Amino acid sequence: MTDSSLVRARALRKDYGTGEGLVRAVDGIDLDVAPGERVAVMGPSGCGKSTLLHLLGGLDRSSGGELWFHGRRIGQLGERALAEMRRKEVGFVFQAFHLMEELTAQENVELPALLTGVPPRAARRRARDLLDRVGVGDRIGHLPSALSGGQRQRVAIARALVNEPVLVLADEPTGNLDSAATLDVLRIFEELHAAGQTLVIVTHDERIGATADRLIFMHDGAFTDETLLSGDSRSLGALIGLEEQASE
Amino acid sequence: MQQEAVLAMLAKEPAHAYQLRARLDDALGPLGEGLNAGHVYVTLSRLEKAGLVAIEEPSATPAGSDRKLYSLTPAGQERVSQWLSELSWPKPDLAEFHLKLIAAAAAGLADPISIVSAQRRELLRRLRDAQQAAMGEPAGSDASLLLEGIVLRLQADLRWLEACQRNWSSRRSDHRRSNR
Numbered sequence: 001m002t003d004s005s006l007v008r009a010r011a012l013r014k015d016y017g018t019g020e021g022l023v024r025a026v027d028g029i030d031l032d033v034a035p036g037e038r039v040a041v042m043g044p045s046g047c048g049k050s051t052l053l054h055l056l057g058g059l060d061r062s063s064g065g066e067l068w069f070h071g072r073r074i075g076q077l078g079e080r081a082l083a084e085m086r087r088k089e090v091g092f093v094f095q096a097f098h099l100m101e102e103l104t105a106q107e108n109v110e111l112p113a114l115l116t117g118v119p120p121r122a123a124r125r126r127a128r129d130l131l132d133r134v135g136v137g138d139r140i141g142h143l144p145s146a147l148s149g150g151q152r153q154r155v156a157i158a159r160a161l162v163n164e165p166v167l168v169l170a171d172e173p174t175g176n177l178d179s180a181a182t183l184d185v186l187r188i189f190e191e192l193h194a195a196g197q198t199l200v201i202v203t204h205d206e207r208i209g210a211t212a213d214r215l216i217f218m219h220d221g222a223f224t225d226e227t228l229l230s231g232d233s234r235s236l237g238a239l240i241g242l243e244e245q246a247s248e
Numbered sequence: 249m250q251q252e253a254v255l256a257m258l259a260k261e262p263a264h265a266y267q268l269r270a271r272l273d274d275a276l277g278p279l280g281e282g283l284n285a286g287h288v289y290v291t292l293s294r295l296e297k298a299g300l301v302a303i304e305e306p307s308a309t310p311a312g313s314d315r316k317l318y319s320l321t322p323a324g325q326e327r328v329s330q331w332l333s334e335l336s337w338p339k340p341d342l343a344e345f346h347l348k349l350i351a352a353a354a355a356g357l358a359d360p361i362s363i364v365s366a367q368r369r370e371l372l373r374r375l376r377d378a379q380q381a382a383m384g385e386p387a388g389s390d391a392s393l394l395l396e397g398i399v400l401r402l403q404a405d406l407r408w409l410e411a412c413q414r415n416w417s418s419r420r421s422d423h424r425r426s427n428r
Contacts, residue, residue, distance in 0.1 A: 186379065
């Protein structure tokens with residue numbers, strides 16, 4: 001049963017190079033992502049996880065296999081339709097933030113809304129609401145250079161959400177952040193998840209992997225293991241050996 | 249948890265058992281939930297027997313352990329200073345797990361790679377629980393610093409399991425190749 005999937009990939013492939021130099025960056029991936037699901041893909045650098053994310057978000061085209069997004073077959077979309085899908089239905093969060101350095105936090109968030117034809121007033125209101133929601137409402141007039149790494153990433157998340165995408169894709173979103181800022185990003189993802197947002201995150205950070213509903217391990221372009229992490233929690237005291245002591 | 253941790257909580261000033269419990273709760277946050285309510289009392293009575301803690305009991309009140317005021321004896325003070333300067337550190341027993349993989353592979357009793365996968369799942373669940381507790385803590389609380397330490401340790405263990413998986417996977421494919 002895959003009709004209800006938001007994303008469906010079958011034998012998805014992406015090759016680079018030819019002949020002797022052929023590299024299968026993504027090598028026959030099957031994946032279904034249900035609406036509202038939070039999936040993390042973990043693997044070492046070079047395992048193909050970023051390439052996979054680019055295929056899922058329509059940033060790149062596959063070399064083989066099939067990919068459906070929101071009921072449409074991506075391979076059959078023309079360039080213009082693909083670009084429109086990316087702008088309106090997918091939100092991207094990158095490790096290096098990719099904010100426009102000459103625009104303020106608010107302008108960075110407004111821009112994708114303006115590009116899809118949202119009236120300026122409505123775009124401004126949405127940007128302010130989102131910046132508030134991710135905890136940088138007091139920094140809307142700052143340029144990215146005046147923000148910390150954690151604040152920049154929160155602005156980037158607000159930007160990813162401005163067109164109310166059905167899917168948010170994040171590529172190493174905490175790769176450049178310290179522990180406290182990582183925790184902030186995880187809190188925001190937790191809230192998005194609670195609000196029903198579908199999230200696919202690729203990372204080598206176990207902290208993000210562990211907070212997903214489903215964690216997929218990837219190696220050499222293929223999925224090697226998959227684990228569901230929802231379910232029973234034990235007492236936290238067991239983490240520091242308190243329980244063994246108490247039952248002595 | 250070490251008896252000395254309870255002992256050291258008395259170093260600032262004499263206290264009742266419930267006050268010690270409250271100090272531990274503050275320091276451990278959600279991690280203190282696993283702490284049995286009787287644990288502090290049991291530890292205090294052990295420390296008293298060892299001559300490290302003295303008890304003052306108000307004579308006018310009826311007997312009841314909550315009325316007891318605990319303080320450090322000179323020997324107790326000595327023990328606390330010694331404990332603070334010790335370089336002991338909790339040891340994760342990685343050798344046991346390592347030997348489990350080797351024994352499983354040698355005897356053909358179980359697949360080392362599935363043992364690694366199952367262990368990884370277990371550590372990921374613990375990491376998720378610790379991470380969720382950390383998200384629930386106010387920034388800068390004592391317990392959030394402890395949770396950060398637990399998270400970092402689990403991350404290190406998970407990285408080692410990844411190395412185990414890689415190593416045992418390549419041993420398996422080497423073995424297949426040499427059997428061809």
